[in-house]
Amino acid sequence: MTAHTDLSTKSSETLFQEMSMMAVKDRTPTLVELVSRAHTPPAEVELLSTCGKPIRGRTASGRERKGLSRCGSTSCFRCQVLAGKQAGTRSWSLLLAAMNGIPDRRLMSAVTINAEDRDLHRFKRAVRRFMRKHSLKYTGEYSVSLAGLLHVHVAVLHGDMGGLMLRRLLQDQFGKYPVINVKPLPVTRKVGGVVKMVTIEEAVRGWIQYAHVPLKNKDFKNHPEVRNPEGLAQFIEWDSAVLGDRRCEGGFTLEEKASAGRMRKRNTTNRRNGADNTKRQDAIRESLRKFKLRSALNGAPIRSGKDSVESRIQLGSPHLDADQLDRSSQWR
Numbered sequence: 606m607t608a609h610t611d612l613s614t615k616s617s618e619t620l621f622q623e624m625s626m627m628a629v630k631d632r633t634p635t636l637v638e639l640v641s642r643a644h645t646p647p648a649e650v651e652l653l654s655t656c657g658k659p660i661r662g663r664t665a666s667g668r669e670r671k672g673l674s675r676c677g678s679t680s681c682f683r684c685q686v687l688a689g690k691q692a693g694t695r696s697w698s699l700l701l702a703a704m705n706g707i708p709d710r711r712l713m714s715a716v717t718i719n720a721e722d723r724d725l726h727r728f729k730r731a732v733r734r735f736m737r738k739h740s741l742k743y744t745g746e747y748s749v750s751l752a753g754l755l756h757v758h759v760a761v762l763h764g765d766m767g768g769l770m771l772r773r774l775l776q777d778q779f780g781k782y783p784v785i786n787v788k789p790l791p792v793t794r795k796v797g798g799v800v801k802m803v804t805i806e807e808a809v810r811g812w813i814q815y816a817h818v819p820l821k822n823k824d825f826k827n828h829p830e831v832r833n834p835e836g837l838a839q840f841i842e843w844d845s846a847v848l849g850d851r852r853c854e855g856g857f858t859l860e861e862k863a864s865a866g867r868m869r870k871r872n873t874t875n876r877r878n879g880a881d882n883t884k885r886q887d888a889i890r891e892s893l894r895k896f897k898l899r900s901a902l903n904g905a906p907i908r909s910g911k912d913s914v915e916s917r918i919q920l921g922s923p924h925l926d927a928d929q930l931d932r933s934s935q936w937r
């Protein structure tokens with residue numbers, strides 16, 4: 606717990622090291638300390654240091670009780686954890702509505718596009734124009750890279766077009782990797798060295814939330830330019846220079862948006878009214894989903910290979926080995 610230790614006595618090197626090991630939400634005080642050591646602290650630091658103030662005393666275990674003030678800054682770890690979760694919920698509800706409640710991994714891809722210059726307006730317009738031209742449904746967020754350039758993390762629903770085709774079209778428009786990166790949503794994730802299966806929902810949420818982590822652990826390892834207070838101050842300055850909405854979203858019909866809105870509202874209402882009902886409703890919804898899926902599959906004979914594996918993943922069959930999972934992630 607670094608919450609009430611005196612950070613000013615620690616060396617920058619130690620702080621960087623601690624920061625890369627901390628949980629995301631605990632990093633803000635360290636970030637503020639590091640950036641304020643730079644010779645020209647940007648106004649953003651002042652804003653950052655108001656977050657979670659004033660301290661409302663201590664808990665029984667000696668932990669600080671944070672104040673309710675929130676800075677809302679995109680460089681603030683405390684604020685971005687919540688913002689990321691909300692963005693993940695929004696994106697997932699939209700995608701689910703667009704897939705008529707039956708999620709299918711092969712219909713979407715995780716896409717990153719990097720801007721090549723600092724003209725923010727032109728980049729946003731180019732992204733929007735590309736998506737509209739190919740009638741894609743997309744939802745995600747813009748963020749700022751360590752070089753101060755805008756980039757976008759979106760989940761793109763490409764349907765029958767397929768991920769490989771989408772990659773080709775994006776390459777023609779924006780350039781090859783690393784300018785663009787198109788990947789299938791992950792099927793597994795390593796948690797503490799153990800391979801764990803992730804549902805489509807977790808994969809989408811994870812992808813969107815990732816855009817909300819201002820500095821990733823690998824940034825500290827790979828980018829020497831942020832490993833000093835001046836570098837961090839520069840990043841925050843660039844980050845705060847981006848104006849306007851960070852949301853990158855489009856292609857959804859009014860009906861889908863309304864349905865997604867209802868979905869989100871229902872979930873918050875359920876949470877407010879207690880979890881008893883929610884569990885039961887979730888079970889009903891799950892069996893309904895399986896029923897829909899079964900009737901959808903009954904029409905067509907189940908082919909061997911990825912189709913059948915995918916459907917078994919949907920139904921939550923426990924009999925899956927890693928090899929089958931790999932194949933199931935082959936989006937075309």
Ligand SMILES: [Zn+2]
Pocket residue numbers: 653656657675676677678681682683684685
């Ligand atoms: Zn904040």
